[in-house]
Amino acid sequence: MSRTVMAVLGAILALYVVFGLVLPALFGLVKFLVVLALVAFVVVAAVTVVGKFTK
Structure with a gap:
């Protein structure tokens, strides 16, 4: 369960970095x-x- 939560948080952070x-x-x-x-x-x-x- 914590692995899924961390994956979702990582995806949200990646989107923030890209768009922000x-x-x-x-x-x-x-x-x-x-x-x-x-x-x-x-x-x-x-x-x-x-x-x-000038020519």
């Missing part, structure tokens, strides 16, 4: 990477435009 800690961290990382990619795109576009106008 891992997924928000992954979404935060994805948002950071998207913002970083947008900044890099703007910098590359600005350098390209300035390079074309």
Whole structure:
């Protein structure tokens, strides 16, 4: 009986860790990477435009 209770508690804890800690961290990382990619795109576009106008 205690083995079943511990298995259920372990499953609940695993779900808490996945949905409470891992997924928000992954979404935060994805948002950071998207913002970083947008900044890099703007910098590359600005350098390209300035390079074309100076010729």
